[in-house]
Amino acid sequence: MTFTPGAxxxxxxxxxxxxxxxxxxxxxxxxxxxYWGKRDESYFLPVTGSLSMTLDIxxxxxxxxxxxxxxxxxxxxxxxxxxxxxxxxxxxxxxxxARAGRDEHAEVVSANAGPTGAGLASSAxxxxxxxxxxxxxxxxxxxxxxLSRLARRGSGSACRxxxxxxxxxxxxxxxxxxxxxxxxxEPIDGDALDPALVVAVVDKAxxxxxxxxxxxxxCDTSPFYLPWADASRIDLEEMRKAIARRDLPAVxxxxxxxxxGMHASMLLARPSVRYLSPRSVEVLDRVLxxxxxxxxxxxxxxxxxxxxxxxARADEHRVIAALREVGGVVDMPVAHLGPGAALVPxxxx
Ligand code: 2P0
Numbered sequence: 001m002t003f004t005p006g007a008x009x010x011x012x013x014x015x016x017x018x019x020x021x022x023x024x025x026x027x028x029x030x031x032x033x034x035y036w037g038k039r040d041e042s043y044f045l046p047v048t049g050s051l052s053m054t055l056d057i058x059x060x061x062x063x064x065x066x067x068x069x070x071x072x073x074x075x076x077x078x079x080x081x082x083x084x085x086x087x088x089x090x091x092x093x094x095x096x097x098a099r100a101g102r103d104e105h106a107e108v109v110s111a112n113a114g115p116t117g118a119g120l121a122s123s124a125x126x127x128x129x130x131x132x133x134x135x136x137x138x139x140x141x142x143x144x145x146x147l148s149r150l151a152r153r154g155s156g157s158a159c160r161x162x163x164x165x166x167x168x169x170x171x172x173x174x175x176x177x178x179x180x181x182x183x184x185x186e187p188i189d190g191d192a193l194d195p196a197l198v199v200a201v202v203d204k205a206x207x208x209x210x211x212x213x214x215x216x217x218x219c220d221t222s223p224f225y226l227p228w229a230d231a232s233r234i235d236l237e238e239m240r241k242a243i244a245r246r247d248l249p250a251v252x253x254x255x256x257x258x259x260x261g262m263h264a265s266m267l268l269a270r271p272s273v274r275y276l277s278p279r280s281v282e283v284l285d286r287v288l289x290x291x292x293x294x295x296x297x298x299x300x301x302x303x304x305x306x307x308x309x310x311x312a313r314a315d316e317h318r319v320i321a322a323l324r325e326v327g328g329v330v331d332m333p334v335a336h337l338g339p340g341a342a343l344v345p346x347x348x349x
Contacts, residue, residue, distance in 0.1 A: 012132045012147055012162060012341050020104075021065040022136035026128035026341035028114065029054045029160045029167065030197060030308050032255035032300060033236045034262045037219040037229060040175040044156045045183050047219070048232045049171040051239050052160045053197065056338030058114025060125035064093075064137040066104040074108045092127065092154045093134060099150075100138040108134075114333075123211075127154030128161035128341040136343055147341070148184040159185040164340035166190035166243055168236070187340070190243040193251070194337060196316035198309045200323050201331035202279035211303035214266060214273040224265040232258055252298025252310050259300040275304050279328040283307040286326050290319060 012024070029052035037047040067073070074081040074089045081089060093106055110129065112122050131151035135142045142150060144162055152159035160167040165187055172183035218225050235258045242250035266273040280301060287309055290297040297311040297319050311319045316334055323329055 012144055013136055013142065013343060020137055021063065022133045023061065023063040023344040024129045024132035024136070024341055025059050025061050025344055026125045026132065026158075026161045027055050027057070027059050027164075027338040028122065028125040029157065030300060030302065030335075031157065031160075032251065032310070033232060033239050033258050034302075035156050035169065036215050036232075036262045036265070037225065038156070038215065039171075040179055041216070043176060043180050043183075044152045045175060045179040046156055046169065046171050048229050049236050050157075050160070050169045050232075051188075051236055051243075052157070052167050052169070053195070053335075054161055054164045054167060054338045054340065055197065055335035057333050057335045058112065058122070058125065060110060060112045060122065060129045061344070062108065062110040062126070062129035062133045064130070064133040065107045065109075066102075066137055067107050069105050069107070072105045072108065074110075076110050077112060088154065089130065092130060095153055096131075096134045096138050096140060096150070100140045102138055106134070106137065123155040124157040124161045127151050127158035130154060131158065131162070132341045132343060144340070145184050145186065148186070149180060151341075152183065152185075153180075159183075162341050163187040165337050166193075168240065188240065188243065190246075191337065193243060193246050193248060194313060195248060195251075196311055196313045196319075197335040198311065198316060198319050198323060199331075199333050199335065200283045200307045200309060200326070200329045201333070202277060202283065202307070202328050203305045204330065207275065207304050209273055209275075214269070214275075214303055217271075217273060218266050218269045221270040222265045222268045224261075224268045228261045228265040231261055248310075248312055249296045249298075252296060255300045255310060256298045259302075263301060276301065277305040279326070280305045280307050282326050283309075283323060283329070286322055290322050295319065295322075 031050050031052040033051040035046050035050040039045050039047050072090045128151045148159040148162040167185050169185040235254050239254045287299045300308050
């Protein structure tokens with residue numbers, strides 16, 4: 001699947017086929033201005049708006065098929081999902097069923113092309129694909145904005161993966177149903193910037209503290225949380241302007257300070273949350289050295305130790321070569337702007 005500028009506005013359910021089953025593909029996104037903290041946990045309403053790039057790597061493919069079984073069945077990466085992973089999918093399907101006015105259970109089969117739960121946004125692609133496939137299978141009448149709001153209820157960042165390219169998630173106002181109506185993502189024009197993201201993977205293992213727990217703890221206990229949230233609102237405005245004027249160094253500077261501020265706020269949570277490892281710091285040092293050499297490379301880090309480096313496409317090979325010299329980088333996928341979530345047409349499955 002390739003990204004076509006402008007196609008991000010297409011109706012994700014346009015290829016709806018047949019009855020009672022649908023397959024959707026969605027890609028992860030990396031936030032350049034982060035989502036960190038909820039004002040309403042049950043509706044996944046964020047404290048601040050955020051802005052991301054949808055990637056063209058690590059897609060999740062999810063099939064939802066309605067069944068006559070007495071419960072939902074969920075297979076993730078070829079294994080039956082159990083515990084909280086199962087419960088999150090079943091709760092999400094309950095929401096879709098309630099909206100569709102239907103009560104059949106479903107078989108869900110989902111596979112991530114990338115690592116799961118390692119801070120590489122697998123929950124974003126996962127719930128975006130599930131939202132689109134489930135909406136189609138249950139016959140929900142939903143446009144792209146409604147799908148974004150729906151995906152948000154599975155995992156906040158998933159609302160951004162409904163769209164391709166650069167995407168802003170409006171925080172909206174209010175809580176509960178009122179907040180739900182105005183907290184959604186939408187694509188913004190930034191295709192001309194066409195950057196590269198080089199992901200320095202230093203650890204593929206699932207993280208010890210979930211991002212959900214970490215953001216809750218940061219919001220509730222960190223004296224740095226509110227200062228970060230205030231700064232992040234300004235970062236979002238400045239980021240939108242920087243993207244509009246195609247100013248990659250400004251985009252990178254804002255992204256880097258926003259991410260480091262988020263990690264600083266986590267470090268001061270009680271107890272502290274530290275995702276950064278010595279290897280993450282080594283990569284950060286190498287990014288600084290690249291800048292000292294005149295290459296516009298900037299780092300962002302999600303809820304994990306892996307460091308994503310933003311640069312111009314023309315510089316990506318120099319960035320890759322520099323990061324290869326850092327010990328402990330076990331993988332280095334390179335991403336560019338990717339497409340929004342979409343159904344897989346019947347014949348292509
Ligand atoms: C983001 N992250 O903006 C931020 C930055 C991680 C660091 O969104 O609780 O899995 O499911 O809404 O979306 C990861 O958190 O959390 C995340 P929930 P989610 O991409």
